[in-house]
Amino acid sequence: MTTTQNIRPLVLGNWKMHGSLAGNGQLLSAIRSAWNQSSGAAACDVGVCVPFPYLSQTESALTDSDIAWGAQDISVHAQGAYTGEVAGPMLAEFGCRYVLVGHSERRAMHGETSELVAAKAQAALAVGITPVVCVGETLAERDAGRTLDVIAEQLAPVLALGSQAVGAMVLAYEPVWAIGTGKTASPEQAQEVHAAIRARLAQAGSPGVRVLYGGSVKAANAASLFAMQDIDGGLIGGAALQAEEFLRIAEAGATTRSV
DSSP states (O other): OOOGGGSOOEEEEEOOSOOOHHHHHHHHHHHHHHHHTOGGGGTOEEEEEOOGGGHHHHHHHHTTSSEEEEESOOOSOSSSSOTTOOOHHHHHHTTOOEEEESOHHHHHHHOOOHHHHHHHHHHHHHTTOEEEEEEOOOHHHHHTTOHHHHHHHHHHHHHTTOHHHHTTOEEEEOOGGGSSSSOOOOHHHHHHHHHHHHHHHHHTTOTTOEEEEOSSOOHHHHHHHHTSTTOOEEEESGGGGSHHHHHHHHHHHHHSSOO
16 A cells, blocks of 8 residues: 555756756756765655756756756647647657646646646656646635635546546645745645645545645755655755755755655
């Protein structure tokens, strides 16, 4: 039987729309060098999701390292006349292990529905890439006491894909009110939602899916968040752009969960 204590943690950086060739080179080199020498690599998976133009650079910098890489979005289409879209087979050619789907910024700024998010997750799975499905409530929804209802609504189309598909995914709970605001859900607040997500995963036949927390995670609060029973690591935004900070978060992922 899978328990949360034998789910291997994952710390995944989301660079969002940041980066330059020179800056990326320094950041990737620093992360690779330090993590490859860290004992934490044996206990925690680490990766970075970068803007599309930097996938080639990231592949070159991280090949044969203990750090995976991925993209921040994927098209539901495998090819065709879809200007501006990036297809799963293209991402697979760059060795992407992960791709973010349904990040709150995509949902809010691009009108992505939960049904579209599920379709994107399915497109990723079709080419052997692990989709990281993001869910989370706004401050208004939390204040209205609708947090768990919103999460359930966002998860429903994804869980409908079936236990085999869901079992190959990663989920990330990111309360919208905590993303880039400096506000962080308390460990107890985050755990409450993670436990509810875990219960739904268990009902769907996929209890061992990794469920990450995201939203202003820093080295200073990572250990207390990752120590919660149902938090299996983090999806890291701004702190992922600073090598030392990101590495300290990754170390927290390695040391707060016995695998």
